[in-house]
Amino acid sequence: MYIKMATLANGQADNTSLSNNSHGSPGSNGHMNGLNHSPGNPSTIPMKDHDAIKLFIGQIPRNLDEKDLKPLFEEFGKIYELTVLKDRFTGMHKGCAFLTYCERESALKAQSALHEQKTLPGMNRPIQVKPADSESRGDRKLFVGMLNKQQSEDDVRRLFEAFGNIEECTILRGPDGNSKGCAFVKYSSHAEAQAAINALHGSQTMPGASSSLVVKFADTDKERTMRRMQQMAGQMGMFNPMAIQFGAYGAYAQALMQQQAAIMASVAQGGYLNPMAAFAAAQMQQMAALNMNGLAAAPMTPTSGGSTPPGITAPAVPSIPSPIGVNGFTGLPPQANGQPAAEAVFANGIHPYPAQSPTAADPLQQAYAGVQQYAAAYPAAYGQISQAFPQPPPMIPQQQREGPEGCNLFIYHLPQEFGDAELMQMFLPFGNVISSKVFVDRATNQSKCFGFVSFDNPASAQTAIQAMNGFQIGMKRLKVQLKRPKDANRPY
DNA sequence: TTTAATT
Numbered sequence: 001m002y003i004k005m006a007t008l009a010n011g012q013a014d015n016t017s018l019s020n021n022s023h024g025s026p027g028s029n030g031h032m033n034g035l036n037h038s039p040g041n042p043s044t045i046p047m048k049d050h051d052a053i054k055l056f057i058g059q060i061p062r063n064l065d066e067k068d069l070k071p072l073f074e075e076f077g078k079i080y081e082l083t084v085l086k087d088r089f090t091g092m093h094k095g096c097a098f099l100t101y102c103e104r105e106s107a108l109k110a111q112s113a114l115h116e117q118k119t120l121p122g123m124n125r126p127i128q129v130k131p132a133d134s135e136s137r138g139d140r141k142l143f144v145g146m147l148n149k150q151q152s153e154d155d156v157r158r159l160f161e162a163f164g165n166i167e168e169c170t171i172l173r174g175p176d177g178n179s180k181g182c183a184f185v186k187y188s189s190h191a192e193a194q195a196a197i198n199a200l201h202g203s204q205t206m207p208g209a210s211s212s213l214v215v216k217f218a219d220t221d222k223e224r225t226m227r228r229m230q231q232m233a234g235q236m237g238m239f240n241p242m243a244i245q246f247g248a249y250g251a252y253a254q255a256l257m258q259q260q261a262a263i264m265a266s267v268a269q270g271g272y273l274n275p276m277a278a279f280a281a282a283q284m285q286q287m288a289a290l291n292m293n294g295l296a297a298a299p300m301t302p303t304s305g306g307s308t309p310p311g312i313t314a315p316a317v318p319s320i321p322s323p324i325g326v327n328g329f330t331g332l333p334p335q336a337n338g339q340p341a342a343e344a345v346f347a348n349g350i351h352p353y354p355a356q357s358p359t360a361a362d363p364l365q366q367a368y369a370g371v372q373q374y375a376a377a378y379p380a381a382y383g384q385i386s387q388a389f390p391q392p393p394p395m396i397p398q399q400q401r402e403g404p405e406g407c408n409l410f411i412y413h414l415p416q417e418f419g420d421a422e423l424m425q426m427f428l429p430f431g432n433v434i435s436s437k438v439f440v441d442r443a444t445n446q447s448k449c450f451g452f453v454s455f456d457n458p459a460s461a462q463t464a465i466q467a468m469n470g471f472q473i474g475m476k477r478l479k480v481q482l483k484r485p486k487d488a489n490r491p492y
Numbered sequence: 493t494t495t496a497a498t499t
Contacts, residue, residue, distance in 0.1 A: 083499065
């Protein structure tokens with residue numbers, strides 16, 4: 001490995017003309033700060049150009065750390081800082097790094113000599129050496145959708161070059177190399193990008209595309225985190241009616257999520273959780289942080305395409321109407337007793353003895369209990385968590401019966417795994433569920449992905465519709481509407 | 493039809 005690195009470095013040696021006097025001392029211990037001591041003055045405080053560029057280094061084999069990387073990059077100048085990115089929880093090498101040279105010129109030289117010029121051992125794409133995202137000014141990267149899958153980088157470039165200087169143009173491809181029909185295009189400035197959107201979005205329909213060209217600003221990493229979170233929720237079979245309420249009560253939601261994330265993180269560090277759960281914890285922390293910054297929590301991600309501004313994407317974000325909003329949930333965290341943190345946590349589903357809690361009327365609490373209950377049905381994903389957080393005792397099964405007119409809901413697009421119990425858990429926060437029934441194929445015993453829920457009063461039913469209709473689980477959105485009255489008054 | 497990775 002080291003030999004190969006040296007080969008690469010030597011291969012680039014011709015490009016090195018600056019700062020040859022500044023190579024680090026041979027016995028480097030891996031601390032990359034302070035490498036720039038000048039020989040005659042070891043106590044020099046590390047200095048870099050005021051306009052130094054922080055570089056992002058991508059496509060680094062995960063078995064290379066700072067000291068392995070250093071020789072390669074020193075060829076181009078004195079290194080001010082070199083940091084391999086690691087996962088916050090697992091410490092795992094993320095396959096990329098940040099590199100700052102003392103001199104701006106060194107960064108430019110390294111970029112031109114190395115970026116996409118060489119593939120490091122074990123990697124299938126060339127090394128990336130370019131200014132970090134943090135260095136860039138403003139939003140200038142576009143997502144381009146609805147391309148023809150035959151279109152190449154050059155084709156896209158030709159389409160976009162009239163609107164400005166294109167710094168990057170990448171077709172997204174699957175592992176097989178086939179285009180996914182979309183691309184990223186980065187301009188030098190926000191204005192250029194905006195001009196391209198104005199001119200090209202919806203302007204034409206590529207052959208074979210199902211709708212007209214989409215040109216919009218690419219997701220920010222905040223949005224990407226949300227998207228990932230949502231996908232994970234889908235994969236883990238997690239659902240969370242609370243998300244809707246979170247939308248209306250951002251600060252409280254944020255507090256809850258941070259607490260939950262903190263608990264998960266601390267448990268994870270104690271070794272009780274599997275890596276998936278640790279990942280979940282990390283995502284939750286990020287999400288909590290993001291919500292603080294004003295990103296809507298309720299629709300984790302709008303799924304519709306186009307350039308509709310986030311937050312008003314159809315279906316409209318359901319809001320919790322009066323029954324819950326007024327009676328159950330004032331929007332203020334329960335912290336009147338002077339112990340906000342601990343009490344808030346325990347009051348929201350992680351209490352060791354939830355069954356003994358006399359305040360179970362709070363829909364927040366019920367919804368969280370529902371999540372946990374559901375989690376209990378998924379030992380594969382949740383086994384460790386189930387052990388770490390005691391579950392509420394199983395509910396006593398109820399008589400299945402239909403409620404009065406206006407109290408019975410038809411629910412479609414249920415997850416395949418949902419049974420009667422999960423269906424009930426999902427709707428419990430909105431009122432007294434007197435029955436829940438998922439329809440099952442007689443031959444296969446598989447859910448038909450629809451079912452019925454009955455409340456004992458119409459207001460609860462309406463609340464549930466408001467809250468859950470359009471609620472996204474995985475890739476699907478629930479359809480929740482009143483059961484058609486004509487369908488006989490026969491119990492399920 | 494939203495990227496492998498951005499402290």
